[in-house]
Amino acid sequence: MIHTHRFETVVVGAGGAGLMAALYASQGSDTAVLTKLYPTRSHTGTAQGGIGAALGNLEEDRAEWHTFDTIKGSDYLADQDAVDLMCQEAVDVIYELEHMGLPFDRTPEGKIAQRPFGGHTSNFGEKPVRRACHAADRTGHMILQTLYQQCIARNVRFFDEFHVLDLLLSADGRATGVVAYEIDSGDLHVFHGKALIFATGGFGRMWEITSNAHSLTGDGPAIALHKGIPLEDMEFFQFHPTGIYKMGILITEGVRGEGGILRNRDGERFMERYAPNLKDLASRDVVSRAIYLEVRDNKGIDGGRYVHLDATHLGRQVVETKLADSAEFCKTYLGIDPAVDPMPVQPTAHYAMGGIPTNVDGEVQTNAQGDVMPGFYAAGEVACVSVHGANRLGTNSLVDLVVFGKRAGKAAAAYCQQNDWAELPAETWEPTQAMLQHMLGNEGQNNVADLRTEMQTLMMDKVGVFRTEEGIQSALNLIRELQESAQDITVMDKGKRFNTDILEAIELQNLLDLAEVTAASALARTESRGAHSREDHKARDDENWLTHTYASKVDGKVSLDYAPVNITIHHPMERTY
Amino acid sequence: MRIQMRIRRFNPEADSKPWWGEYWVDVEGSDRVLDALHQVKWYQDGTLTLRRSCAHGICGSDAMVINGRNALACKVLMQDVGDVCQVEPLRSMPLIKDLVVDMEPFFAKYRAVLPYLINDDLPAAGERYQSQEARARYDDTTKCILCAACTTSCPSFWANEDYIGPAAIVQAHRFIFDDRDAAADLRLRVLNDADGVWRCRTVFNCVQACPREIDVTRAIGEVKLALMNGLED
Numbered sequence: 001m002i003h004t005h006r007f008e009t010v011v012v013g014a015g016g017a018g019l020m021a022a023l024y025a026s027q028g029s030d031t032a033v034l035t036k037l038y039p040t041r042s043h044t045g046t047a048q049g050g051i052g053a054a055l056g057n058l059e060e061d062r063a064e065w066h067t068f069d070t071i072k073g074s075d076y077l078a079d080q081d082a083v084d085l086m087c088q089e090a091v092d093v094i095y096e097l098e099h100m101g102l103p104f105d106r107t108p109e110g111k112i113a114q115r116p117f118g119g120h121t122s123n124f125g126e127k128p129v130r131r132a133c134h135a136a137d138r139t140g141h142m143i144l145q146t147l148y149q150q151c152i153a154r155n156v157r158f159f160d161e162f163h164v165l166d167l168l169l170s171a172d173g174r175a176t177g178v179v180a181y182e183i184d185s186g187d188l189h190v191f192h193g194k195a196l197i198f199a200t201g202g203f204g205r206m207w208e209i210t211s212n213a214h215s216l217t218g219d220g221p222a223i224a225l226h227k228g229i230p231l232e233d234m235e236f237f238q239f240h241p242t243g244i245y246k247m248g249i250l251i252t253e254g255v256r257g258e259g260g261i262l263r264n265r266d267g268e269r270f271m272e273r274y275a276p277n278l279k280d281l282a283s284r285d286v287v288s289r290a291i292y293l294e295v296r297d298n299k300g301i302d303g304g305r306y307v308h309l310d311a312t313h314l315g316r317q318v319v320e321t322k323l324a325d326s327a328e329f330c331k332t333y334l335g336i337d338p339a340v341d342p343m344p345v346q347p348t349a350h351y352a353m354g355g356i357p358t359n360v361d362g363e364v365q366t367n368a369q370g371d372v373m374p375g376f377y378a379a380g381e382v383a384c385v386s387v388h389g390a391n392r393l394g395t396n397s398l399v400d401l402v403v404f405g406k407r408a409g410k411a412a413a414a415y416c417q418q419n420d421w422a423e424l425p426a427e428t429w430e431p432t433q434a435m436l437q438h439m440l441g442n443e444g445q446n447n448v449a450d451l452r453t454e455m456q457t458l459m460m461d462k463v464g465v466f467r468t469e470e471g472i473q474s475a476l477n478l479i480r481e482l483q484e485s486a487q488d489i490t491v492m493d494k495g496k497r498f499n500t501d502i503l504e505a506i507e508l509q510n511l512l513d514l515a516e517v518t519a520a521s522a523l524a525r526t527e528s529r530g531a532h533s534r535e536d537h538k539a540r541d542d543e544n545w546l547t548h549t550y551a552s553k554v555d556g557k558v559s560l561d562y563a564p565v566n567i568t569i570h571h572p573m574e575r576t577y
Numbered sequence: 578m579r580i581q582m583r584i585r586r587f588n589p590e591a592d593s594k595p596w597w598g599e600y601w602v603d604v605e606g607s608d609r610v611l612d613a614l615h616q617v618k619w620y621q622d623g624t625l626t627l628r629r630s631c632a633h634g635i636c637g638s639d640a641m642v643i644n645g646r647n648a649l650a651c652k653v654l655m656q657d658v659g660d661v662c663q664v665e666p667l668r669s670m671p672l673i674k675d676l677v678v679d680m681e682p683f684f685a686k687y688r689a690v691l692p693y694l695i696n697d698d699l700p701a702a703g704e705r706y707q708s709q710e711a712r713a714r715y716d717d718t719t720k721c722i723l724c725a726a727c728t729t730s731c732p733s734f735w736a737n738e739d740y741i742g743p744a745a746i747v748q749a750h751r752f753i754f755d756d757r758d759a760a761a762d763l764r765l766r767v768l769n770d771a772d773g774v775w776r777c778r779t780v781f782n783c784v785q786a787c788p789r790e791i792d793v794t795r796a797i798g799e800v801k802l803a804l805m806n807g808l809e810d
Contacts, residue, residue: 037636037638038638038680038684040637040722040723041628041630041631041636041638042636043630043631043636045631045635045636046631046633046635046636055704094704095702095704098704098705099699099705100694101694101752101755101758103712103716103755105709106707106708106709106712107709108709109706110706110707110709111704111706112704135719136716138635138720141720141722142719145719149692149693152688152692153691153693153695184673213630213631213632214629214630214632215630249633325635328634328790329633329634332652332654333607333633333654448619449615449619492622492623492624493624495588495591495624497588497589497590497674498626498673498675499626500626501618501623501624501626
């Protein structure tokens with residue numbers, strides 16, 4: 001059965017960016033939010049340590065220092081005008097979250113509490129600064145809850161457990177709707193919209209060790225790619241230094257913000273050798289590489305692929321109040337008490353710096369020249385503004401999703417007021433229906449879980465923290481084989497009700513398509529910058545590579561184009577911490 | 578180690594009533610029950626249906642009954658389940674399929690307590706101030722992830738599905754005891770209803786069930802006291 005709906009703004013995804021966008025879009029347009037989960041299940045809820053803004057509640061701080069740190073952290077690949085705007089607007093957005101009721105921790109005088117975080121400094125790199133506004137170590141949980149609460153207060157319309165499978169474009173090239181699969185019934189729904197906002201989050205499930213939820217399969221960027229939208233800077237994917245060994249579950253950078261120390265098998269504080277100034281609080285790409293190098297040098301704990309994160313000197317009070325969730329993860333999954341024992345950690349795939357290219361109003365760009373598709377917006381991790389460049393600083397993902405979620409929501413509402421409805425194309429649900437029927441009917445020889453595991457292992461080994469031309473090329477070849485294999489699968493569940501079996505198969509295909517452009521983008525970039533570290537091209541090459549990658553699929557092949565980075569304030573310098 | 582999974586199954590398109598499915602899985606002791614369920618779904622029977630997302634106890638998708646007790650499947654380790662791991666959907670919720678229940682009645686009760694800060698009196702600039710003591714007053718109940726483990730473990734809820742339930746009371750508590758909020762009276766009125774807070778018989782199942790270790794019964798008790806004595810200032 002096919003259902004049709006008309007909403008002026010349709011938001012896809014209900015994490016921080018989607019909810020913030022919905023709050024603002026709904027103030028000027030009839031708005032619906034679609035999510036394949038329930039809103040409170042979104043991955044924003046797992047963010048722990050804090051949200052950065054130069055409030056200066058505990059010591060002097062300035063937005064321009066936050067801007068500098070973000071640009072330096074990005075290894076000079078971020079667009080500087082966008083970073084500056086984000087860091088300026090971050091301050092007021094934090095106050096706005098507080099006004100919405102977010103239960104920030106407080107200073108003794110009752111202001112929002114702040115703590116140090118990796119790469120955040122005062123006076124252009126001089127020393128660590130307390131900038132991360134926090135609510136224990138469940139800041140993301142509080143943001144997600146608070147934004148959802150506000151959506152309830154304002155009667156925002158939700159379609160929970162609706163999985164979007166297609167984007168509809170009008171004949172004149174405007175975004176005009178989505179096709180969604182209602183998980184409970186298996187029915188297709190066509191949502192006709194004036195403005196569409198994609199806020200579907202990241203795609204960390206491409207890698208074997210990841211902090212990301214099972215649901216983070218890049219459905220939004222994959223759908224955009226299929227519709228001819230390029231994906232920007234896909235070679236830059238952040239590996240967070242401190243995931244729980246083997247499981248990938250995140251231990252917040254807040255542990256190091258509170259004074260936690262990374263140690264190798266000799267008990268040495270090895271970050272002193274890699275980042276003499278900021279040490280354990282150097283930016284994430286630097287620390288992740290250091291851990292890999294220690295392990296490679298046989299300095300991992302017991303010769304294994306992990307090091308220790310030591311918080312035993314912080315005292316039980318700090319561990320149990322300021323780092324409560326991390327302590328609880330350790331107790332639950334490892335049976336250890338971080339106030340007594342060090343935590344075994346390894347880098348874990350964490351955050352997509354790349355994604356759907358947008359400008360600062362969330363408008364989606366269709367090419368490297370910056371032309372936009374009318375009516376199509378993206379915000380949050382799915383988008384690439386770019387404010388994170390080649391490496392994101394801790395806390396800036398939360399800053400990004402509230403600042404740009406808000407801007408996209410406002411822009412969408414304005415667009416709805418100024419524009420008529422674009423016509424739906426002649427075919428709306430039919431291609432999606434045909435795809436589903438084909439998948440249900442196919443008796444292929446491959447198992448989705450096997451293919452997924454192969455992809456994840458491959459990406460971890462060949463397109464992970466360190467990369468080489470040979471490795472990436474072999475990965476690319478294998479990904480193409482896996483894409484073929486993923487067309488020849490058997491979906492065991494043939495039913496209509498709550499068929500998560502078929503959805504997992506579709507999610508795998510999305511991940512494989514993103515893996516292909518990730519590998520192709522990484523292969524072409526013959527330099528090392530931020531999270532993209534090429535062992536065969538170890539230096540950063542500003543002469544040739546101060547550029548954003550735009551990867552499209554044209555006639556089944558990945559096609560790459562480039563656009564210059566917007567450098568307005570800080571000339572690229574050598575990046576040391 | 579090899580463990581038997583007994584999973585309560587129900588396919589609304591094929592079955593007239595639920596039945597027990599039995600499966601064997603090879604797992605490590607440190608694997609989660611969620612990993613074992615995935616092993617069944619991915620390699621034995623793709624029709625097995627459950628919700629899950631973050632897999633580390635934060636998103637609240639995978640609350641279910643494991644060996645008789647409510648828990649998140651991603652927070653129970655296989656070394657703690659014994660030789661047979663029995664898994665059922667949450668009780669007293671409309672069953673959709675296998676381990677998936679209809680969450681809408683649960684969220685309707687959540688919405689009934691006005692779960693959002695109500696206070697239009699904003700400072701001209703910057704944040705509202707709040708003392709560390711005032712912030713600590715409601716800290717425990719801010720941890721709630723709306724997984725429904727508490728409400729569906731409550732015998733009062735089993736007996737009367739109109740009971741608003743511990744989760745909604747916890748959510749109300751989070752605002753009633755936040756000194757920035759101005760609408761405690763409205764929420765207390767909702768909770769003073771015949772199906773409100775007085776249905777709680779302090780059985781403490783909710784405390785055992787909560788994966789976030791919220792002291793749920795204490796929070797409910799504080800709301801009861803506020804109803805009897807008024808809020809302290």
